[in-house]
Amino acid sequence: MPKRTFVCRCEDVTLAEIDHAIGLGMTKIEELKRYTGLGTGPCQGKECVGGLAALLCARGLADPDRVQPFTARPPTEPVTFGALAAAGDDE
């Protein structure tokens, strides 16, 4: 099996892909998310965004005092369409 180091396991984003994207000039968390798809799988960044921030800080590409994660939009936990439909017209 080829050796791959994963930064984001949901969307299969490897360290090599992050390096490649950084090489193309994308150095912000938001840009790297949009380019590589990191953080857009089932966990929505719960596992990977801290690791990415640490990597960018270690390389001097982000300021640890100011770095922020990408926006965490609902749902942060799984929800079924059936359950959402139960709100009906009440809300």
Place this chain on the structure above:
Amino acid sequence: MTDSGSSWLTRAEPARVGIHLDGEGPLPVGGADTVTLGLLDHGHVETITSAKYRRARGPYCLTGDCGTCLVRIDGRPNQRACLTRVRDGMRIGTQNKLIRAAPDPTRLVDKFIGTMDHHHFLVRPRVVNQAMQAVARELTGFGSLPDHPPDGASAHEVSAPDVLVVGAGPAGRAAAQVLGGSQLDILWIDRGLDSPTAGGLRCRGQTGVFAAYRREGIWAAMTDDGTRPPTLHTIRPRHVLLCVGARPPTIPLPNNDLPGIVAARGLLRQLRRVDATLAAKCIVIGEGETAQRAATRLGARCIAPSRVTRLEGSTRVEEVVTTDGTLEVQLVAFAPTAAAAHDLPRQAGAKLRFDGTGFATVRDDDGRCVTEGPWQVWAAGEVAGVMSDAGAADDARRVAAALLTAAQEKR
């Protein structure tokens, strides 16, 4: 499907319930087990094929946060195996395999394709791109539609408690004790299997908060026990106490995605729930006191990440290659520093600070993290960066006491 034959766990209670995996079984498991733990006892650690490189994946965090334990359960796709309790006769299916129980030809992607820049992958000529899109569409989604619609409509619970407490870990439980004695209307919810209970509080287990809508003043949650149609909760609290804990990040090592690599903290919690110990051959990868303690409790050796060259295996982890040689394993437990759960606090309007691992919630001296808007939000324990169990409980008692004073004043 391979069954190791031998058991990976030593149990206090005998395995009396039978579950089926991909049409085979029954496999005997403990009645209180989660699906993940029951399968792990039989050496089954693979649940899905990954989206892009088509690699084998399995459960990692074991606490509901990573999303790679998703399986089909009794005809319902995408259920978190680590948060679902086994039932006798349960049918579990691995997901996202092109051909079940046969070598999956799409696995060749991993062998033959190097680093994939999917913006430029098979984009030209156009016909190739169209063919690739058609295949990718079939492969990248997880699961397929449920066997049948839920039996009945979902219920909707609307409430406006004085206090909403989210989470029943060390911090949540300590806070609940402090809050339990008050006259306030308190709703305590947790997404774990074991319903939180405390005198004087309304408790809801297996309930995940999935959103905080600031403009509407609503917190939304869903209760799902896997047997009835889920219940939706619309909550308009005056105060919210977030004890949502922390999550294990991965450790950046080659082949850190192999099934059989799990988070030590999740594994320990799963074992403690059912009073079992680990019999499988395990190595802990991590540094510091927490990692050492995990290793002792798992009967495993602890190795620092800097000494690990790579992990090896085909569809599961089989070897840890270190700077001083190769070790055979059945299981690897990663013990990195946990990262505070940041997404819900952020939605609620809290400020976050990077602590080197994750984004901890910033609070005032009393523990308040949001003071403007429809509610006051408080945070305690790991979510605020207090990472030990005892420390988190102490922190939560202090914050809960401050919250109680504030909530009673403005009644």
